[in-house]
Structures are given as structure tokens and as C-alpha cells.
Amino acid sequence: MRDALVGVGRAVRLVLLIALALLFLIPFYLLVRNGLSSEADITSPGWTFFPSELHWSNVREVFDDPNVPMAHALLNSSLIAVLTTVGTLLPASLAGYGLARIPYAYADVVFYWILGALMVPAAVTFVPSFVLVSTLGWVSTLRGLVVPTLFSAVAAFIFRQYFLGFPRELEDAARVDGLGYWRTYWRVVVPNSRPVFAAVGTIVFIGAWNSFLWPLVIGQDRDAWTVQVALSTFTTAQTVNIHELFVAAAVSILPLLVVFLVLQRYIVAGVERTGIDD
Amino acid sequence: MRGTYRRRLLGPQNRHLWFWIFVGPFVLGLTLFTYVPLAWSAYLSFFDAHNTVSPTDFVGLDNYTAMLGDDAFTDSLVTFLVFTALIVPATYVLSLGLALMVNRLRWAQAFFRSVFFLPVACSYVVAALIWKISIFNGVRFGLANTVLDWFGADQIAWLSTTEPPWYWLVIVTVRLWLQAGFYMVLFLAGLQRISPRLYEAAAVDGARPGWQVFRHITFPQLRATSVAVVLLLVINAFQAFDEFYNLLSDARGYPPYARPPLVYLYYTALGQGQNLGLGSAGAVILALIIAVVTVVQARWFGLGRKED
Numbered sequence: 409m410r411d412a413l414v415g416v417g418r419a420v421r422l423v424l425l426i427a428l429a430l431l432f433l434i435p436f437y438l439l440v441r442n443g444l445s446s447e448a449d450i451t452s453p454g455w456t457f458f459p460s461e462l463h464w465s466n467v468r469e470v471f472d473d474p475n476v477p478m479a480h481a482l483l484n485s486s487l488i489a490v491l492t493t494v495g496t497l498l499p500a501s502l503a504g505y506g507l508a509r510i511p512y513a514y515a516d517v518v519f520y521w522i523l524g525a526l527m528v529p530a531a532v533t534f535v536p537s538f539v540l541v542s543t544l545g546w547v548s549t550l551r552g553l554v555v556p557t558l559f560s561a562v563a564a565f566i567f568r569q570y571f572l573g574f575p576r577e578l579e580d581a582a583r584v585d586g587l588g589y590w591r592t593y594w595r596v597v598v599p600n601s602r603p604v605f606a607a608v609g610t611i612v613f614i615g616a617w618n619s620f621l622w623p624l625v626i627g628q629d630r631d632a633w634t635v636q637v638a639l640s641t642f643t644t645a646q647t648v649n650i651h652e653l654f655v656a657a658a659v660s661i662l663p664l665l666v667v668f669l670v671l672q673r674y675i676v677a678g679v680e681r682t683g684i685d686d
Numbered sequence: 687m688r689g690t691y692r693r694r695l696l697g698p699q700n701r702h703l704w705f706w707i708f709v710g711p712f713v714l715g716l717t718l719f720t721y722v723p724l725a726w727s728a729y730l731s732f733f734d735a736h737n738t739v740s741p742t743d744f745v746g747l748d749n750y751t752a753m754l755g756d757d758a759f760t761d762s763l764v765t766f767l768v769f770t771a772l773i774v775p776a777t778y779v780l781s782l783g784l785a786l787m788v789n790r791l792r793w794a795q796a797f798f799r800s801v802f803f804l805p806v807a808c809s810y811v812v813a814a815l816i817w818k819i820s821i822f823n824g825v826r827f828g829l830a831n832t833v834l835d836w837f838g839a840d841q842i843a844w845l846s847t848t849e850p851p852w853y854w855l856v857i858v859t860v861r862l863w864l865q866a867g868f869y870m871v872l873f874l875a876g877l878q879r880i881s882p883r884l885y886e887a888a889a890v891d892g893a894r895p896g897w898q899v900f901r902h903i904t905f906p907q908l909r910a911t912s913v914a915v916v917l918l919l920v921i922n923a924f925q926a927f928d929e930f931y932n933l934l935s936d937a938r939g940y941p942p943y944a945r946p947p948l949v950y951l952y953y954t955a956l957g958q959g960q961n962l963g964l965g966s967a968g969a970v971i972l973a974l975i976i977a978v979v980t981v982v983q984a985r986w987f988g989l990g991r992k993e994d
Contacts, residue, residue, distance in 0.1 A: 522712075
């Protein structure tokens with residue numbers, strides 16, 4: 409009797425899981441469905457789950473459309489995401505290591521200075537940051553889009569927590585071999601810390617690729633548009649074809665899905681490792 | 687001679703120097719791009735700064751009184767409160783539920799975890815596009831209205847109906863879809879840290895698997911994770927911008943309802959008129975509110991206190 413009940417419970421749970429999984433996947437399906445439909449199929453009052461025929465030529469059409477600077481926006485987004493990722497990992501990991509391992513009388517003060525910035529929500533500072541960037545003359549430039557976002561207190565914090573737990577024996581061996589802090593860091597610590605770099609790197613990459621408010625504020629010229637800004641501009645305009653918009657959106661998430669599927673276990677590990685739930 | 691000098695300066699015994707070589711660049715950048723803008727913002731908020739970043743007219747607290755007396759600003763705070771009251775419990779329940787169901791799966795766990803985590807890779811802009819044009823379109827070609835049609839219900843203009851405020855359903859579901867997977871992973875991490883011995887002890891004591899075990903073992907053990915999740919949810923809700931902006935604004939501009947604080951600030955500081963002084967005052971007020979909410983919440987939940 410009891411076994412039967414447990415069996416029923418398990419079946420109910422599985423059905424619920426499958427239903428939820430389908431719900432979670434529907435938006436992705438709609439993205440592809442609309443991207444490959446004709447305009448008439450998308451706006452037809454008799455909406456159907458499957459389009460009447462697939463238009464693969466839509467993909468070419470987006471890149472040929474002079475009104476949609478998709479290729480340029482993709483290039484901008486790629487440059488920004490890669491530069492942001494590399495540029496965030498370097499200073500944050502060095503700072504995290506210094507804080508975790510180099511004894512210094514005022515290390516606590518410096519750490520609280522960084523923690524304080526962690527409390528400042530980045531989105532709230534967009535007005536003053538815009539003021540700063542425009543004073544520097546960086547509006548609509550790659551520098552303006554990338555440099556102000558590089559100093560992530562969260563990244564430095566994660567690196568510090570990670571390096572605190574790094575096995576000291578490895579560093580002691582390097583010390584015996586006569587290596588200083590600098591060479592110990594590059595030759596021993598970094599090569600043995602790839603997972604944390606991968607985890608922080610993918611999180612930063614996804615954040616940079618998907619970020620919207622900052623590129624919207626700083627990338628004012630059409631030439632400086634990222635994929636997100638370009639898509640948003642077309643959603644609020646009335647001139648663009650809907651099917652092209654959906655192809656562009658689908659193309660915009662492809663790089664992330666690849667990064668995501670390849671590095672998924674690092675992302676999950678990184679999320680778990682942030683230490684926020686301890 | 688030079689060699690000894692170099693060694694004395696750069697040797698590992700010179701810890702102050704090495705500390706600053708490692709930490710200095712980061713602290714400098716952080717100061718320049720976080721603290722300087724903050725300080726500048728505080729300074730600008732006391733000036734009349736239309737279209738300029740080097741203002742000359744000191745106006746004292748006028749920007750602050752103008753901001754706090756402005757219905758649009760106080761309405762934006764109400765919008766935030768409503769949004770938080772909807773999104774925080776919804777995300778909490780869904781992500782915890784997903785984690786509990788996925789955690790106990792013997793097979794296909796990786797598959798389900800991936801499916802629920804996948805939207806994290808999607809941007810708010812793309813998700814808002816799908817929600818606005820494909821699912822909750824006000825005319826008939828949207829998925830939601832098609833489904834309503836199957837049941838013989840009337841069509842709904844989702845994003846422009848304010849009585850009842852159907853737009854909340856659109857705004858909340860988009861964020862729920864995007865973020866539930868992330869918090870599910872946090873809960874999964876928390877669940878894996880619970881000692882199996884506790885469950886064994888509960889079984890010995892005759893606790894029925896299911897609700898009783900959840901209530902007396904799982905839920906209390908997840909307390910630290912829960913506190914962090916709620917804290918993050920509230921802070922993230924405060925920073926809502928992308929989905930509101932993309933779902934509601936169109937070629938005609940932004941509707942008068944459902945403007946959360948950041949959307950309001952965006953239009954004040956960078957819209958027509960570029961009132962940077964007023965915008966800065968708003969940013970300072972908002973930062974203060976977030977700081978207070980964070981501290982109060984952390985105190986309330988006893989975050990940082992050692993677990994006994």
C-alpha cells in the first residue's frame with residue numbers, strides 16, 4: 409500500500425517536471441518558430457503551433473538588410489564580451505590573491521573598501537558613471553563601454569574566497585624553490601586554479617553579452633550598438649520585419665548557448681562557490 | 687650593486703610593495719569607476735545641472751525635495767514594492783520546488799537541471815521580445831490569446847490593460863523564467879550540504895517522507911541559503927530596468943504606469959532635458975534605500991551571525 413503511494417507520488421512528480429520543462433522550453437521554441445516563419449504566418453489571426461512552411465532564407469535576409477546592422481552589432485558585442493572577460497579576470501584575480509595571501513597591516517581596510525563597493529548596486533550608479541564617461545569623452549566608444557565595467561567587486565571577492573582555500577603546500581614548495589610572489593602566482597597558483605577562472609569568466613562573459621542598460625546609455629551612435637541595444641531599438645520601432653527580429657534574437661543567443669553548454673559545469677560550480685549561501 | 691638594490695626592493699620580504707602590486711590596480715579602478723561616480727553624483731545632486739556635468743548653480747536640497755515631492759518618483763517606488771511582493775515569493779517557491787524535484791531524480795537529473803538553467807543564458811531583451819510579440823501580444827496572433835480562445839475566453843490586451851493590471855503577469859513571468867534556474871542551482875547546492883544522517887535519524891524517528899521531513903529537516907537546514915536567496919532577489923528587483931523598458935516602451939514612448947525607479951531615473955537623467963542634478967539626487971536616494979533595506983534585512987535574518 410505504502411509502496412504504491414510512493415510510486416504514485418513519484419509519477420506525479422515526474423509528470424509535473426516534464427510539464428514544467430516543456431513550459432521552460434516553449435519560449436526557445438517560439439524564438440525559432442517565428443524566426444523561420446513568413447511574416448504572414450507570424451501575424452496570422454489563426455495562430456498555429458507549427459508554421460505552414462520553414463523559411464531558412466530569413467537568416468540571410470537579416471544580414472543583408474541595411475536597416476538592421478546585425479553583423480556590426482554582433483562584432484561589437486563579441487569584442488565587448490571578450491575584452492570585458494579578460495579585463496575583469498586579470499585585476500580581480502590578482503587582487504583576490506593579494507588579499508588572501510600577502511600579509512599586510514591594512515589588508516582588512518582594503519577588503520572593506522572592496523566589500524563596500526559590493527553593496528553599491530551597479531545599476532544605481534549609471535547616472536554618475538555616465539557623467540564620468542562623458543567627461544572623459546568616451547561616449548559611444550569601445551573604451552566607454554568596457555573600461556568602467558572591468559572592476560567587479562564580486563569577482564575580486566570570489567577570487568579571494570577561492571584563494572583562501574587554495575592548498576598552501578603547493579605555494580610553500582614554490583617558495584622553497586626561491587620563487588617570489590609574482591612567479592609563484594603565475595607558475596603555480598594560476599595553472600592550478602583553472603576551474604575558478606572558467607567559472608568567473610563564463611559568468612562575466614554572459615553578463616557582458618546580455619547587459620543592456622550600460623550599452624544603451626553609452627552606445628548612443630548606431631556604430632556602437634551592441635546586439636541587445638540593436639534588438640531593443642527594433643522592438644520599439646515599427647519599421648522592422650518581425651521575422652527578421654526573431655532571427656536576430658535567435659542568432660544573438662547562439663554564442664551564449666555554445667559557451668553555456670561547453671562550460672555548464674563550471675558555471676554551476678561557480679554559482680555554488682560564490683559562498684553567498686554560507 | 688644594482689642587483690642587491692633590486693632584490694631588496696622587489697624581494698618577497700617587501701610585503702607592502704607586493705600587496706599593492708597585486709591589489710593596487712584593482713583598488714584604483716574600483717575607486718575610479720565606483721566611488722568617484724558616487725561622490726560626483728552626491729556633489730551634482732546639490733546643483734542645478736541641466737545638460738551639463740560641470741554645474742555652477744548651487745541649489746542645496748532643492749533636487750531632493752523636488753524628487754521626493756514628485757508623484758512620478760514616489761509612484762516608481764510603489765511600482766518597485768508591488769514588483770518585489772510578486773517576484774520574490776514567486777521565484778522563491780518555484781526555484782525551491784524545482785531544486786527539490788530535480789535533487790531527488792535518479793536519472794535525467796542533468797537534463798532537467800540544464801533545461802531549467804538554460805534561460806539564464808538568455809538576455810532580458812530577447813526574453814522581453816518573445817513575451818511581448820509572441821506570447822502576450824494584445825492582438826490575436828499571440829500564444830496566450832490563442833490559448834484563451836481555445837477556452838472561449840475573450841482576448842486580452844496584456845500590456846496596455848491597467849484595470850485589471852494584466853501587465854504584471856507579463857512582467858513577472860518573464861523574470862521568473864529568466865532567473866528561477868539560477869536560484870534553483872543555489873538551492874541544489876544547499877540541499878547537497880544537508881547530511882544524509884539527518885534524514886536517516888528522521889526515518890528512525892518515524893517521520894513520514896514528504897511534507898514532515900521537508901518541514902522539520904530540509905527547510906530549517908536550508909535557512910542560510912534561503913536568507914541569501916531572498917536578499918539577492920530583493921536587491922535584483924530594485925535594479926529592474928531591462929524587462930520593463932523592453933516590454934512597455936514603444937515608438938510612442940513609455941506608458942505612464944509601471945515605471946520602476948531605474949526606468950524613471952533613466953528618463954529623468956538621460957531623456958529630454960538631461961536633468962543630471964535631479965537624476966543624481968534620485969540615484970543617491972535609491973542607493974540609500976537599497977543600503978538600508980540590505981542592512982535591515984541582513985540584521986533581521988541574522989546574516990553573518992555564526993550558525994550555532
